Amino acid sequence: MNPSFFSKKSNCLVKKYLSLKIFNALEHQKTDSGFTLAQAINSGIKNSDSSIGVYAGDAQSYKTFSLLFDPIICEYHEFSKNKKHKPDISRLILPSLDPEEKYIRSTRIRVARNLKGFSFPCHISLSQRRKLEKKIVSALDRLKDDLRGKYYSFESIDEKELKRLKKENLWFQKGDRFQDAAGINSDFPKCRGIFHSFDKRFMVWVNEEDHLRIISLERTSDISSVYNRLSRALPTLNQNLDFSRDKTYGYLTSCPTNIGTSMRAGVHIRLEKLERNKDLLHDLVRTYNLQIRGTGGEKTKIRHAVFDISNRQRLGISESRIIQNLHNGLLAIIKAEQNL
Numbered sequence: 001m002n003p004s005f006f007s008k009k010s011n012c013l014v015k016k017y018l019s020l021k022i023f024n025a026l027e028h029q030k031t032d033s034g035f036t037l038a039q040a041i042n043s044g045i046k047n048s049d050s051s052i053g054v055y056a057g058d059a060q061s062y063k064t065f066s067l068l069f070d071p072i073i074c075e076y077h078e079f080s081k082n083k084k085h086k087p088d089i090s091r092l093i094l095p096s097l098d099p100e101e102k103y104i105r106s107t108r109i110r111v112a113r114n115l116k117g118f119s120f121p122c123h124i125s126l127s128q129r130r131k132l133e134k135k136i137v138s139a140l141d142r143l144k145d146d147l148r149g150k151y152y153s154f155e156s157i158d159e160k161e162l163k164r165l166k167k168e169n170l171w172f173q174k175g176d177r178f179q180d181a182a183g184i185n186s187d188f189p190k191c192r193g194i195f196h197s198f199d200k201r202f203m204v205w206v207n208e209e210d211h212l213r214i215i216s217l218e219r220t221s222d223i224s225s226v227y228n229r230l231s232r233a234l235p236t237l238n239q240n241l242d243f244s245r246d247k248t249y250g251y252l253t254s255c256p257t258n259i260g261t262s263m264r265a266g267v268h269i270r271l272e273k274l275e276r277n278k279d280l281l282h283d284l285v286r287t288y289n290l291q292i293r294g295t296g297g298e299k300t301k302i303r304h305a306v307f308d309i310s311n312r313q314r315l316g317i318s319e320s321r322i323i324q325n326l327h328n329g330l331l332a333i334i335k336a337e338q339n340l
Contacts, residue, residue: 005045012053014044017071025067031060033119039183040065046181052076052257055182057123059116059244059252073249073256077315085250085260088318089231094327097221103334104221105268105306109230109323112210112253112262116242120254121207122183129191129207136206139240140195147233149197151206154189170196172205172213184209184254202229209254210262212237221267223330227323250315261319265326266310268295271333273340275305280336288329289313309333 006015018041026037035057044053054072056062062069070081098104114120118132137151152161165171171194175184195204205213214237216230244252250260258264274281285292293308294300309330311322 007045007048009048010044010050010053012044012050013072013075014041014050014053014068017068022067026065029064031058031064033058033060033123035061035064035119035123037065037068039123040068042183043178043181047178050178052255054256055122055184055254056120056252056256057183058119059114059246061120062246062249062252062256069256073259073315076257077260077313079316081248083316084247085315086318087250087261088320089234090320091228091231092224092320092323094224094324097223097327097330098334099221101221103269103271103337104330105270106217106219107221107223107226107267108215108217109223109226109263109265110213110215111230111234111264111319112251112258113212113214113237113241114210114244114252114254116244118211121209121211122179122186122254124186126187126190129187132211133191133193133206136204136212136241137193137195139237140204142240143197143202143233143236146199146229147197147202147236149195149202151193151195153193155191155193157193165194168200170194170200170203172208175209179209182254201226202233210258212241223265223267223323223327227265227319231319258314260315261317261322263314263319263322264310265322266293266308267326267330268306268308269330269333270304270306271337272305274333274337275302275307277340281307281333284329284333284336285309288325288332290326290329 030036039057040054043055044050118124118128140151174188179185192207201218203215216226218226246252251262253259253262289312290309291312295303295306295308311326
């Protein structure tokens, strides 16, 4: 294996920064759990259309392979390693975005977390994964009030419940080819599952791309409500689970694009006029440091003028600032839609 294994068509960041000198320095390095450079870059080699092309097998990957990870992180996040990531999940009260609910269909905020002492999903063993699932479910059982709910194991769920979860979009599928090449799909669906609150406004995916995907959601435009629910849940989970975190890079995740807050906060919003004026929409998105995805998520098309708009920045910014930026950006976007 050597850097020439990347496709000539590939423009991924791992190809850009994996010089022969760095490759030779890292080729025989391993983390304490045995994760190697070959495993880290396999997804980028197998998928010529990867944009990043590298995954972390554990928290130590970020230090063991820092010669590769650091420049990728600095370019993607426009972040200097001299900075420190400072979290802030304080409660927010923000004015209503869309009181008549003419534009925003739903709001969803999620964060990713991995536990200390466990390999990340692309390198974890089945026995470790089972132990991890048990630990997470025990912590979820301690949630109270409106966060209380039930865990559904993918291994033991009955067909009726499975159909319901899929119909209500609470289920997660086996990872895509990028994740598959990284090893994240190993042993699927064993030791996977989802937890959702009884009111279905709070949800946790267990052993997907990261150990936990913690999600707050509503079919409203009330960003404060969705965010504050998440900010109530996280301290409770922090008391019972020890999350992997770095002073510089914040919360560490399988994919280096998600480090920092590991937060993606977004809405589904219908913009019939701006769909016909996409240059204006893209200008607004850039101004407020947001990003657009297809109606069905990443790498999907826009359908019926419904856009998925979310924060672009995750590292070097606090959670509360992400929400404030999103709120300001959406206000500007809705105003532009109304004025066209």
